[in-house]
Amino acid sequence: NAGVMQNPRHLVRRRGQEARLRCSPMKGHSHVYWYRQLPEEGLKFMVYLQKENIIDESGMPKERFSAEFPKEGPSILRIQQVVRGDSAAYFCASSPQGTSRSYEQYFGPGTRLTVT
Amino acid sequence: LAKTTQPISMDSYEGQEVNITCSHNNIATNDYITWYQQFPSQGPRFIIQGYKTKVTNEVASLFIPADRKSSTLSLPRVSLSDTAVYYCLVGDEDNFNKFYFGSGTKLNVKP
Numbered sequence: 001n002a003g004v005m006q007n008p009r010h011l012v013r014r015r016g017q018e019a020r021l022r023c024s025p026m027k028g029h030s031h032v033y034w035y036r037q038l039p040e041e042g043l044k045f046m047v048y049l050q051k052e053n054i055i056d057e058s059g060m061p062k063e064r065f066s067a068e069f070p071k072e073g074p075s076i077l078r079i080q081q082v083v084r085g086d087s088a089a090y091f092c093a094s095s096p097q098g099t100s101r102s103y104e105q106y107f108g109p110g111t112r113l114t115v116t
Numbered sequence: 117l118a119k120t121t122q123p124i125s126m127d128s129y130e131g132q133e134v135n136i137t138c139s140h141n142n143i144a145t146n147d148y149i150t151w152y153q154q155f156p157s158q159g160p161r162f163i164i165q166g167y168k169t170k171v172t173n174e175v176a177s178l179f180i181p182a183d184r185k186s187s188t189l190s191l192p193r194v195s196l197s198d199t200a201v202y203y204c205l206v207g208d209e210d211n212f213n214k215f216y217f218g219s220g221t222k223l224n225v226k227p
Contacts, residue, residue: 004159042162042203042220074164106152107159 002027004094004108005074012114019079019086021111025094032075033093033105034060034067047116049075082115089113120204125222134191136221141185148203149180149187154220158204165191176182191223199225 005024010055014018030051035043049069060067064082069075079086089112093105098106121139128134140149148167151159164171166178166187177190191198201220 042201089157093159104162104165107152107161110157110159112157 004092006090006092006108008111009109010112012116013082014116015083016081019082019113021077021079021090022036022074023077023091023092023094023108025075025092026106027088029094029096029106032069033095034075034077035069035091035093037089037091037096037110039088046077047082079113082113084115087113087115120206120219122202122204122219122221124219125224127224127226128194129226130195131193134194134198134223134225136189136191136202136223137186138189138206139186140206143184143206149178149184151176151178151187151189152203154201154203163202164175174187194223194225196211196225196227199223 004026007022013021019028023032023034031035033048034046036046037043047054047060047067048056049067051069052071054067057067064080067076075092077090089110091107091110093107095105119140119142122136126134126136143149148165150165151163153163154199155158164176164178166180168180168182168184170180171178177192179188179190187204189202189204201222203220
């Protein structure tokens with residue numbers, strides 16, 4: 001049973017370009033969470049999605065950032081017109097259910113975005 | 117508004133028992149307490165989860181007092197490979213969809 005998969009593992013973008021980060025949850029999991037981790041800092045919640053629905057995006061910047069989790073395919077975190085401050089590790093996690101308040105989330109290896 | 121509070125860092129030596137405490141004064145009635153471990157350049161890894169009293173697995177023990185306003189992760193006989201950042205995660209009584217990781221405790225195990 002494959003774990004949470006993220007790709008690419010490393011992504012380099014120039015300022016102003018777009019970054020697309022992909023996350024495939026564990027088999028059978030229908031809930032996906034995205035986190036951002038700046039160097040030497042803790043994880044910060046960005047967005048929580050179920051299939052075809054955004055449940056909570058309160059941690060995601062209002063501009064330039066968007067996320068989706070289509071019925072088929074991976075979840076996508078999209079950052080438009082990247083700036084140097086977007087350089088960070090972006091982690092995706094999945095869980096089989098999100099309403100139990102039992103927060104056992106399985107994390108992927110992360111995508112390290114570098115904006116030059 | 118911070119939902120959890122942990123020590124920023126701790127030092128220990130191989131073979132010692134390490135206890136890391138997390139404060140979570142606003143924990144909701146139905147919330148569980150979950151601890152994660154994170155090595156550099158890796159995603160967090162689930163360690164243990166509990167609701168009250170004591171939970172033990174092959175990796176760690178979790179102690180939760182009756183008021184549940186704090187929890188203590190106990191790592192028995194640590195080794196160098198236990199050097200990592202440890203996070204506690206609890207729910208938000210105002211909005212359970214907002215998952216707050218603590219600031220994390222950086223554990224440094226010395227030989």
